Amino acid sequence: MQIKFDQVSADYQLGPIRAKNIIDNVSLQIAPATFTAVIGQTGAGKTSLLKLINGILRPSSGSIQVGEFTLDHSANKATLNQVRSRVGMVFQFPENQLFAETVEADIAFGPKNFNFSAEEVDQSVYRSLERVGLDQSLLKRSPFSLSGGQQRRVALAGVLATKPDILVLDEPGAGLDARGKQEIFALIKKLNQQDRVTVLVVTHDMNDVAIYADHVLLLDQGKVVTYQETRAFFSDQDQLTEWNLELPDTLHLQRQIERRTGINFKQISLTQTELIDQLIEEKLL
Structure with missing residues (x-):
């Protein structure tokens, strides 16, 4: 599924707190089956960009094309639900969102919410568990009895169970040791290469960018600074110096x-x- 931003701006509001133009007049086209690292300083708009693709945040102006769906300020609930069934979002520390009594129930929640049949739910649970490298013997266990790395895999399996075409992840390696982080990124790369899932990952680690991403999106104050292939991005020393990037x-x-x-x-x-x-x-x- 192609992602296309057309002069998109968006405001952030939580109760009385409002930040105008956290995304500021962004026009951008992301090809299907690519792996894009989204980078920038704190407050650059990285997480907000992911939320716009998933429909959690709506544009204040402009529009976003996600496959055959259009998201704008007036997008209705039916369109938002269709987009969210195709765009899986993994928040930072996704294991904090685990809630069910068993691993199986946690993974099954998404497919059930999107009206999968009982047979489809079962198939999705087993398939997504296999894709994240976990054994079926864990299905009846409490997710809270698992290790941190296993919990993160269960949370990712819950997103994959809805069979998304696009996966957007906010710092998926945060809080994991080096081995756990490598395993998660290797898994995401495998989904991108073998299943042709379009991936956007927010990260601050330039090693992850260099090893796994084929494109880099640099944001600053809600604006796109550059969107380049990874090798071209790291070949531009003047640009790296200007933005103080390691x-x-x-x-x-x-x-x-x-x-x-x-x-x-x-x-x-x-x-x-x-x-x-x-x-x-x-x-x-």
Whole structure:
């Protein structure tokens, strides 16, 4: 499903607190089956952008095309429900949203809410549990008896059970150790590559951006600064310096080697394998 923003602005309001134009005149087109890292400083509008795609937040002006659906200020409840059945949103620390007595009931909640048949609910529960790498023996257990990493997988399984075409995630690795974070991102990448799910992930970790994303969306004060392929993004040193962005570890190491040897490599290295290949080519290994 293609995502297209057409001059979209949006305000944020919670009770008496209101922030105008948290998203400010954004025009943007995201191709199907891509993996986009959404980055920017706190308050840049990253989470609000995800909420607009999911229909949780409505535009104050402009429109968003999500597949065949159009979201604007006047979008009705039926349209919003259809979009939410196709766009799965995973909030930061999603395990805090677990509520049911069993893992099975928690995962089944979404499909039941979207009027899946009993047979479809069962199939979705088992399939989504398998997709997140959890065993069926956990289905009758309380989700609160699981480890933090397992709880996050259960929360993700609950979103996947509705069979979304688009997955938007807000800091999915937050609070996890290095191994747990790597496992979650590897799982999301697998969904993107094998199931052709369109993915947008908010992250502050440039290593995650370099390793997993094929596009980077940089926001500042609700505006799009740039939307580029990942390699082009990290190749623009002036832009990285201007926005005070850290280099991924592998690229940082490459720059140190280039300074010490006086050799400029042919391209930037976004993975350890790429760096090793270039070191071999330059006869530095």
